[in-house]
Each structure stands twice: as structure tokens, then as C-alpha cells.
Amino acid sequence: MRITNQREIILEELKRLKTHPTADELYEVVKKRLPRISIATVYRNLERLSEAGIIHKLEYGGRQKRFDGDVRPHSHVFCIRCGRISDVDTVDGLDVREMVLDSKGFQIKEGSLQFQGVCPVCQKEKQLNVN
Amino acid sequence: MRITNQREIILEELKRLKTHPTADELYEVVKKRLPRISIATVYRNLERLSEAGIIHKLEYGGRQKRFDGDVRPHSHVFCIRCGRISDVDTVDGLDVREMVLDSKGFQIKEGSLQFQGVCPVCQKEKQLNVN
DNA sequence: TTGTTATTTAATAATAATTATCAAAAAGGA
DNA sequence: TCCTTTTTGATAATTATTATTAAATAACAA
Numbered sequence: 303m304r305i306t307n308q309r310e311i312i313l314e315e316l317k318r319l320k321t322h323p324t325a326d327e328l329y330e331v332v333k334k335r336l337p338r339i340s341i342a343t344v345y346r347n348l349e350r351l352s353e354a355g356i357i358h359k360l361e362y363g364g365r366q367k368r369f370d371g372d373v374r375p376h377s378h379v380f381c382i383r384c385g386r387i388s389d390v391d392t393v394d395g396l397d398v399r400e401m402v403l404d405s406k407g408f409q410i411k412e413g414s415l416q417f418q419g420v421c422p423v424c425q426k427e428k429q430l431n432v433n
Numbered sequence: 434m435r436i437t438n439q440r441e442i443i444l445e446e447l448k449r450l451k452t453h454p455t456a457d458e459l460y461e462v463v464k465k466r467l468p469r470i471s472i473a474t475v476y477r478n479l480e481r482l483s484e485a486g487i488i489h490k491l492e493y494g495g496r497q498k499r500f501d502g503d504v505r506p507h508s509h510v511f512c513i514r515c516g517r518i519s520d521v522d523t524v525d526g527l528d529v530r531e532m533v534l535d536s537k538g539f540q541i542k543e544g545s546l547q548f549q550g551v552c553p554v555c556q557k558e559k560q561l562n563v564n
Numbered sequence: 565t566t567g568t569t570a571t572t573t574a575a576t577a578a579t580a581a582t583t584a585t586c587a588a589a590a591a592g593g594a
Numbered sequence: 595t596c597c598t599t600t601t602t603g604a605t606a607a608t609t610a611t612t613a614t615t616a617a618a619t620a621a622c623a624a
Contacts, residue, residue, distance in 0.1 A: 304591070304600065325582080340603040345582065347601095361494050365611080366581065379539045391535035398546050404522035407553035408510045415529050416547040422538040435620070437572065456611080471574040476611065478572095496582080497610065566624085573618065584607070591600075 303354060311335050312347045316357060317371035322378070322387035324366040360387060362416065377414050381421035390417055434485060442466050443478045447488060448502035453509070453518040455497040491518060493547065508545055512552035521548055 303309075315331050316323070323331070329344045348369050352359040358370040360378065364385025377390045398413040434440075446462050447454070454462070460475045479500055483490040491499040491509065495516025508521040529544040 306591080306601065308602075338603080340605090342583085342604075343602060349583090361492065363492050379536060379541060381539065382542065388537045388539060390533055390537060390539075392532045393534060396532065399548070401523045401527065401546060402521055402548070403524060405510060405548070405550070406519045406521060407556075408512065408519060408521075408548070408550040409556060410510060410548050410550040411513065412550075413546060413548040415532060415544060417530075417533070417536070417539070417541050417544040419536070419539040419541040419543075425538075425540060435571065437619080439573075469574075471576090473575075473612085474573060480612090568623085569621090571618105571620075573616105575616095576614085578613070579611085580609100581611100582607105582609080585605085587602105587604100589600105589602070592598090594595100594597085 303350060308332075308336060308339055308343050309347050309351070312344060313351060313356065313371070316348075316369055319371070320389070322360060322368040322370050324368050326366075328369065362387065363418070375412070375414060377416065379417040379419050379421075381424055382418050383420055383424035383427075386421045386423070388421065390415070434481060439463075439467060439470055439474050440478050440482070443475060444482060444487065444502070447479075447500055450502070451520070453491060453499040453501050455499055457497075459500065493518060494549065506543070506545060508547065510548040510550050510552075512555055513549050514551055514555035514558075517552045517554070519552065521546070 312328065312332055315335070316328060319328070319331065325345050325348055326341065328348070329339070329341050332339055332344060348357065348359070351357045352369070355373065358373050360368040360370055362378065362380040363382060364380070366385065368387050377392050378387050379390050380387045392415055398415060399410060402410065402413070443459065443463055447459060450459070450462065456476050456479055457472065459479070460470070460472050463470055463475060479488065479490070482488045483500070486504065489501040489504050491501055493509065493511040494513060495511070497516065499518050508523050509518050510521050511518045523546055529546060530541060533541065533544075
């Protein structure tokens with residue numbers, strides 16, 4: 303895979319953000335450095351980079367996919383209201399693959415803990431609506 | 434929520450299937466019993482039923498959402514090739530929420546183990562492609 | 565039962581996110 | 595330099611899902 307300017311900056315900005323952005327959120331950020339970049343380039347490169355294992359594509363709740371520049375094994379929560387994703391700190395030295403008794407014939411590559419909940423922003427919104 | 438014939442049969446068939454079907458897969462099955470049902474009815478009811486907590490909407494890999502008639506806490510694997518989902522048997526008495534050290538302000542509702550891998554069907558296809 | 569009202573349905577249009585297409589531009593060599 | 599391959603930007607196409615709406619159905623009071 304060739305290291306183009308677009309590719310490099312997409313990766314750089316994704317790694318810098320800790321927000322697990324969607325493709326269009328990342329597009330908005332990258333556009334500040336490359337004003338002429340196309341959204342298709344962002345999609346295309348996020349796909350290539352995740353195929354190569356350089357980044358992770360996250361496909362939890364919400365309609366849009368999100369991306370993570372941190373490929374070390376770790377857990378996520380996603381907000382059932384807005385789809386926002388955050389890292390979650392869990393107990394150390396956890397290899398969830400050891401907890402499998404029967405994988406039903408699947409060849410397991412990766413495993414993680416996954417949580418669903420309500421993010422701080424949506425918690426506040428809920429309170430406001432009640433008043 | 435009213436118990437209409439369509440709603441009842443959608444739920445019945447989903448509970449019967451252990452394949453975590455997509456909306457259109459379930460539509461094909463339900464159509465055998467209700468030949469005049471609309472795909473929109475299937476989508477609408479799957480949404481209503483999952484809002485009510487009667488079924489679960491699964492949003493792992495792949496572009497399509499999948500549905501599960503079994504709402505008891507359990508783990509899933511999904512196939513990174515085809516998106517197929519299967520239940521995974523894991524060690525008993527596991528409450529993954531106890532493993533959280535810092536939820537980053539999220540109010541956690543549910544947690545589960547999630548695995549990614551290659552399903553038996555895709556494993557075979559891979560072997561064939563090599564020959 | 566009949567009439568009234570609210571809910572649900574089927575059909576289909578609309579939307580939103582993503583993917584495909586393709587000519588032009590850029591990147592690597594030979 | 596020239597040639598070949600890859601990538602890009604612009605935009606069309608696709609796909610899954612959601613919204614709309616008139617008609618059908620259900621619930622229930624009179």
C-alpha cells in the first residue's frame with residue numbers, strides 16, 4: 303500500500319482523535335488540512351487501512367460505522383441513544399478467548415468485552431427533558 | 434402494544450430460528466405463512482419488539498442488522514467474511530459488568546463478550562479457493 | 565351489532581450511508 | 595524522460611432502512 307499524503311493524514315488524524323469518529327466526522331477534520339479531499343477518499347482509505355489491520359472498523363449500534371486508530375485489544379461502550387463510542391478500562395490481563403467453551407465451529411480471531419449504555423451527554427439531555 | 438397476527442408470527446418465527454436472521458431473511462420465512470405481508474411490516478415490528486426488550490437487535494459486522502429472539506445474556510461470534518452470527522458458549526456465572534474499572538461516565542446497561550472469526554461455511558470456501 | 569377512534573398494515577417513496585465508476589492526477593520506477 | 599500502476603476527486607449507483615399514506619383491522623362504547 304502506497305503512502306500517499308491523503309492516506310497519511312487520514313491515519314494521523316484518526317490516531318489523534320480518541321472519539322472513534324464516523325467517516326464523515328473524520329472527513330470534516332481532515333478537510334482542514336486537505337481542503338480538496340473527497341469524502342470517497344476518506345471512505346476508501348479507512349476501508350483499506352482496516353483491511354490491513356492498521357486501524358479498526360467498529361460496527362456497534364447506530365447506522366454509521368466508526369473507526370479506531372488504536373488496535374490494541376481493549377473494550378468499548380456505545381451509547382444506545384446517540385451511537386457515541388468510548389473506550390472502557392477493564393481488569394488487567396484479560397484474555398476473553400479463554401472463556402469460550404464452545405465456539406460452534408467458528409475459528410475465533412478476536413474477542414472483546416462490549417458494553418451498551420448511556421453516554422454523559424445523553425444522560426444530561428434526559429434530565430433536561432424531564433424538567 | 435397490540436398483538437396482531439403479523440407481529441405474533443414475526444416473533445414466533447424469530448424465536449424458532451437460531452440463525453440471528455436479518456430483516457429480509459426473516460421476511461422470506463414469514464412470507465410462507467403470510468404471503469401478503471410487507472417487508473416494511475417486518476422492519477417496523479422488529480423495531481417495536483426490540484424497543485420493548487422482547488427481542489434483541491444485533492449490530493455487529495456486516496451492513497445488515499440481525500435479530501435475536503433469545504434475550505437471555507449470552508455471547509456471540511460474527512463472521513468477518515459473511516456477517517453470519519452464532520451464539521458462543523462461555524464459562525458460567527460471568528457478569529462482565531464486574532470487570533469494568535472505568536466506564537468513562539457512561540451509565541452501563543448491558544455487557545457481553547463478543548467474538549470475531551470465520552464461520553464454518555467460509556472456512557470451507559477459503560480451502561476451495563486455495564485449490 | 566354498529567359506529568367511532570386508534571392502531572396497524574401494505575405499498576411504495578424517501579433518505580442516508582456506503583460503495584462503484586471513471587477520467588484525470590500523482591507516484592514510482594526503467 | 596516515458597510508461598505503468600495506483601490513487602484521487604467527483605459523482606452516480608446501490609443498499610438497507612425509515613417515512614408516508616390511504617386502506618384495513620382491532621378495540622370498545624353505545
